[in-house]
Amino acid sequence: MSSEGISQFDLIIAGVGGQGTILASDIIGKAAVKENMSVRAAETHGMAQRGGSVVNHIRIGCELGSMIPLKGADVMLALEPSEALRYIDYLAEDGVVIVNTASIHPVTVSSGHCTYPKIDNIIAKLKESRKVIAFDATALASEAGHLQSMNVVMVGAISNYLPIPSETLLGSVKTLVPQKTVDINVKAFELGKFQL
Amino acid sequence: MSKREYMLGNVAIARGIVEGGGQVISGYPGTPSSEIIGTLAAMQDRDFYVEWSVNEKVALEVAAGAAMTGVRSVVTMKHVGLNVAADPLMTLAYTGVKGSIVIIVADDPSCHSSQNEQDTRRYSQFSMIPCLDPVDPQEAKDMISYAFEFSNKFQMPVIFRPTTRISHGKSDVLLGPVNETKPIADFQKDLERWVMIPKNARIQHPHLLAIQRDMLAELEKSPWNSLEMHEGCKFGVIASGLASAYAKEALDNMGIDACFLKIGTYPIPEAKIRTMMDQVDTILVFEEMEPVVEEQVRIMAQQLSSPVEIIGKIQAPVPRIFELNVDVCADVLAEVLDLEKPDMPVDIGEDFEYEACRIDLPMRPPVMCPGCSHRGTFHAMKKAFGKNAIFPSDIGCYTLGIQSGTVDTTLCMGGSITVASGMYQAGETKPICCSIGDSTFFHTGMNGLLNAIYNKADITVTIVDNRTTAMTGHQPNPGMGRTATGEETSEVDLAALCRSLGAEFVKTVDPYDLERTEEVFKRAKSFKGTSVVITEQLCVIDAKRSGIRRKPFIIEADKCVGCKLCVDLGCPAIEFNLETKVASINAMCTGCAVCSHLCKFDAIMEVKK
Numbered sequence: 001m002s003s004e005g006i007s008q009f010d011l012i013i014a015g016v017g018g019q020g021t022i023l024a025s026d027i028i029g030k031a032a033v034k035e036n037m038s039v040r041a042a043e044t045h046g047m048a049q050r051g052g053s054v055v056n057h058i059r060i061g062c063e064l065g066s067m068i069p070l071k072g073a074d075v076m077l078a079l080e081p082s083e084a085l086r087y088i089d090y091l092a093e094d095g096v097v098i099v100n101t102a103s104i105h106p107v108t109v110s111s112g113h114c115t116y117p118k119i120d121n122i123i124a125k126l127k128e129s130r131k132v133i134a135f136d137a138t139a140l141a142s143e144a145g146h147l148q149s150m151n152v153v154m155v156g157a158i159s160n161y162l163p164i165p166s167e168t169l170l171g172s173v174k175t176l177v178p179q180k181t182v183d184i185n186v187k188a189f190e191l192g193k194f195q196l
Numbered sequence: 197m198s199k200r201e202y203m204l205g206n207v208a209i210a211r212g213i214v215e216g217g218g219q220v221i222s223g224y225p226g227t228p229s230s231e232i233i234g235t236l237a238a239m240q241d242r243d244f245y246v247e248w249s250v251n252e253k254v255a256l257e258v259a260a261g262a263a264m265t266g267v268r269s270v271v272t273m274k275h276v277g278l279n280v281a282a283d284p285l286m287t288l289a290y291t292g293v294k295g296s297i298v299i300i301v302a303d304d305p306s307c308h309s310s311q312n313e314q315d316t317r318r319y320s321q322f323s324m325i326p327c328l329d330p331v332d333p334q335e336a337k338d339m340i341s342y343a344f345e346f347s348n349k350f351q352m353p354v355i356f357r358p359t360t361r362i363s364h365g366k367s368d369v370l371l372g373p374v375n376e377t378k379p380i381a382d383f384q385k386d387l388e389r390w391v392m393i394p395k396n397a398r399i400q401h402p403h404l405l406a407i408q409r410d411m412l413a414e415l416e417k418s419p420w421n422s423l424e425m426h427e428g429c430k431f432g433v434i435a436s437g438l439a440s441a442y443a444k445e446a447l448d449n450m451g452i453d454a455c456f457l458k459i460g461t462y463p464i465p466e467a468k469i470r471t472m473m474d475q476v477d478t479i480l481v482f483e484e485m486e487p488v489v490e491e492q493v494r495i496m497a498q499q500l501s502s503p504v505e506i507i508g509k510i511q512a513p514v515p516r517i518f519e520l521n522v523d524v525c526a527d528v529l530a531e532v533l534d535l536e537k538p539d540m541p542v543d544i545g546e547d548f549e550y551e552a553c554r555i556d557l558p559m560r561p562p563v564m565c566p567g568c569s570h571r572g573t574f575h576a577m578k579k580a581f582g583k584n585a586i587f588p589s590d591i592g593c594y595t596l597g598i599q600s601g602t603v604d605t606t607l608c609m610g611g612s613i614t615v616a617s618g619m620y621q622a623g624e625t626k627p628i629c630c631s632i633g634d635s636t637f638f639h640t641g642m643n644g645l646l647n648a649i650y651n652k653a654d655i656t657v658t659i660v661d662n663r664t665t666a667m668t669g670h671q672p673n674p675g676m677g678r679t680a681t682g683e684e685t686s687e688v689d690l691a692a693l694c695r696s697l698g699a700e701f702v703k704t705v706d707p708y709d710l711e712r713t714e715e716v717f718k719r720a721k722s723f724k725g726t727s728v729v730i731t732e733q734l735c736v737i738d739a740k741r742s743g744i745r746r747k748p749f750i751i752e753a754d755k756c757v758g759c760k761l762c763v764d765l766g767c768p769a770i771e772f773n774l775e776t777k778v779a780s781i782n783a784m785c786t787g788c789a790v791c792s793h794l795c796k797f798d799a800i801m802e803v804k805k
Contacts, residue, residue: 006445016560025366026202033202033368040332041366043204045227045309050596051768052562065332065441066365069449069522082557106560107599110771111763114558125556 001092002074008037008061009163010068014087015079016104017044017052020151023176024077025056027155031164031172032060040066051106055087060163075161077154079137080104081122088126096131098157098196099123100150102138133157133196140191145184152177152185156192166193203369205362206231208333209300212340214244217375218270218298220262221246222255224639225668226274227309228363229302233272234669237680243378248671248680251609251639252277256284256299263293263353264390265381268344272300275314276608280640282319287392288353289323290400295379296347296354298340299325303359305484306519311591311606313517315485316357320462324404326411327355327462328420329437333367335460339420341375350411359484361438361519412463420460423468425475429455431533432476432504434469436460436489439482439520446525452533459483464492473502480532481508484520507532564596566769567786569733572707573660574600575765575790577629580717581656585627588615590641592633593667593735594660599766602631610640617644617653627721629656634690635665635673642697649698649726656720656727660707661690662735670738694728701727708733710793736786746787747802753778755799762791762800 002010011028015021022043029039040062044054057068068090076091078084078099091097101119108114126132137157141150152173159166170189177185203211210232213221221244223233236246249255252273259271273281278301285299301319304310320327328343330336336358343354388396415421431452435443436459447454455472459465472479473496481490490508497504509516513531515524530537564570574597577587589595589603590612597603605615616630632641637659645657665671672678677687694702701723705713713731720727734744751762758777762770769784770791781791781800792800 003449006448017562029366030202033200036200038368039202039366042361043364043366045364050562050565050593051560053560064445065438065522066361066367067442067519067521069445069526072522082560086557086560105771106558107563107766107768108561109558110768111766112760112772112774115774116558117556 007059010073011058012073012076012090013056014083015054017054019079021054021056024151024155025058027172031168034168037061038063042066077158098133100137101134102136135195144188149185149188152188153192156189157195159193160196199371200368205333205365207235208337208369210235212337213270215372215374216341216344219244219267220269222249222258223272224252224255225665225671226277228360229272229274230668252281256281260288263295263297265383266295266379267381268296270298275303275316286323289325292351296344298343299355301357302363308360317488320355325353325355329357329460331441334369336362415461416465421465422458424456429453430477432472432479435482439484442520442522442525443482445522473504478505565736566784567736567788569707570594572790573731574602576713580714581627581629588612588630590632590636613644613657616655617648620653620655631658634661634675638674646697653726659730661730661732664735666735690730699728704730704732707731708788748785748787749800750803751779751781752799755797761794
């Protein structure tokens with residue numbers, strides 16, 4: 001867990017380049033600053049954005065470095081199931097992982113070089129050591145109106161854990177998403193929030 | 197009124213340039229530095245000049261010229277860019293400036309997006325130009341105004357070195373006032389200073405040495421170095437830049453009592469180090485990459501005949517490679533203080549072995565986008581030249597062609613045509629076809645082509661022209677007809693440029709047209725001398741942004757025989773079902789049609805709406 005005096009809340013966001021992990025971090029980071037909390041975040045840019053594996057760190061109420069120590073995160077938000085497993089060691093043993101069960105196959109799999117594990121096996125593996133909340137956020141995004149709002153569904157889901165009022169997060173969603181998609185994203189946020 | 201904003205480190209640095217009253221800003225894109233100029237160029241109501249230059253040497257010289265007239269200038273680049281700009285750097289330390297110049301060089305420990313892990317602080321020592329090393333985005337922003345003032349006071353350039361975690365980190369940042377006073381450009385002739393002929397260099401070199409003590413004294417007083425002495429404490433920790441945040445957290449977590457010196461400037465604050473040396477028995481130094489601080493502390497200890505034990509990375513245990521973090525610092529502290537080591541997992545995250553599969557998880561390497569035109573170029577190139585040909589390449593998105601088997605070397609920016617020439621001149625008889633992007637060609641590829649033609653290298657040069665600097669975030673270049681701020685300007689004709697460099701075989705093709713591209717490559721291969729093939733097609737991301745929509749393709753399952761010819765293209769839009777042995781196209785398809793030209797069974801066709 002995040003240690004007292006160093007950070008109030010440590011969050012890991014894992015996913016695939018192009019899924020909107022940076023927007024998800026921004027929504028949370030901006031909302032925390034609005035609530036007068038200090039924030040430190042680290043993001044993956046550049047090379048790894050081309051469909052590669054991506055991990056962001058966000059520390060709320062922290063004035064030190066942005067990198068969360070191993071077994072230090074309170075919650076992990078995983079936008080893709082295999083990426084949850086890849087970075088699970090960042091999550092505290094009593095931490096919670098919220099995971100989207102919709103997978104994205106890397107080229108190594110679609111080209112037949114590697115195999116992708118069964119989703120059930122991934123979830124079971126996560127459950128061996130951590131508390132797991134798993135649901136199909138991509139389907140909820142589609143229900144909200146657009147697949148691309150999956151990241152906001154996930155932010156809605158984690159809103160139940162963050163030390164930030166839900167209204168502030170929703171305000172942050174409204175300012176950061178493209179204006180013509182505000183309604184879809186508000187709905188996506190609500191759908192995620194009520195999953196838990 | 198002061199205001200707090202949530203900002204990317206590079207955006208905070210751009211804000212620092214505005215607050216400090218920067219007037220001329222130049223640079224060449226390079227991860228993790230690119231967003232600084234991107235942010236400035238996108239600002240409305242600018243009262244400064246900002247440009248993307250064609251390479252880092254050019255950029256530094258533009259900024260140097262501006263500072264010679266008395267204004268405040270900034271140049272930005274990534275660490276390896278400073279190698280390109282090292283020539284002006286070393287002598288600019290002799291001439292100095294009249295206004296001020298801040299040289300921003302972003303380092304990339306762990307090579308997140310780079311070909312090496314070099315440490316810019318070594319250039320600071322080498323050139324004797326002072327360097328600032330921030331711990332977070334706030335300090336990064338605040339250091340810029342300080343750097344302008346320092347540079348002006350000593351008439352010296354200042355290096356400012358963020359790392360990936362600063363540039364691509366985010367934090368709440370307290371904004372400061374903007375310096376509205378702007379010096380007027382007014383170049384004063386002063387031959388002894390601005391004309392570095394040997395006689396004048398012999399005057400300026402001693403001057404550079406002489407001002408080192410004064411600069412150190414000034415840096416020593418700066419807020420960027422801070423010393424915490426604990427009464428009676430015999431254990432000292434010195435940590436620089438970002439490493440100071442990691443070290444502090446590890447010390448706090450483990451409840452270790454230590455005298456602590458945070459370093460943010462080079463040359464390092466000697467008086468504070470001396471104070472620490474006078475009290476403690478042991479000094480542990482944490483710094484990322486090279487042992488710059490450690491070496492200086494060791495030299496000081498020797499000069500002062502101090503019995504203090506110095507521990508760092510020269511004789512282990514602090515790693516000399518990759519980024520540090522809290523866990524690494526905690527491990528080192530446990531070892532040094534003989535404490536129990538925490539049981540921590542190792543080997544997490546991603547390694548980039550393209551062919552490797554971990555038992556539990558498939559690798560997810562970065563790949564070329566669905567519909568990327570480089571895929572067509574590389575496919576045609578390999579077919580025309582054969583697998584045994586040699587394919588030197590360069591730095592850009594197309595380096596990802598390593599998966600297509602058409603990237604055999606990547607040395608540095610512009611190092612494709614030249615490496616290809618060298619191989620030919622060495623007597624290599626296999627066919628040689630190199631690839632280089634449009635922006636990289638303008639950067640340092642042009643001189644390589646001129647050299648190849650002049651010296652009669654029998655090679656084929658492929659310019660993969662996607663009309664942008666894609667990998668670093670789509671910055672404009674001289675082939676695009678617009679500047680950093682979006683103004684129209686002359687558009688360089690690549691084919692005409694190559695001809696004017698002496699090329700006799702220059703052909704431009706559309707790499708989505710596989711047949712024609714392959715045919716042109718075959719002709720280029722049989723041409724005696726340096727041939728140039730320009731494969732021109734808009735970057736697929738830019739195409740989407742500019743509203744180009746192509747109909748996607750599908751694979752008719754009953755026509756697919758599972759030959760995997762299309763799958764081997766490595767397009768993320770093409771999937772192969774291991775059970776049914778049939779390929780399919782997913783929603784990522786952009787309609788480039790390259791795979792449909794490959795299929796021998798006419799199974800791939802446009803979606804009819």
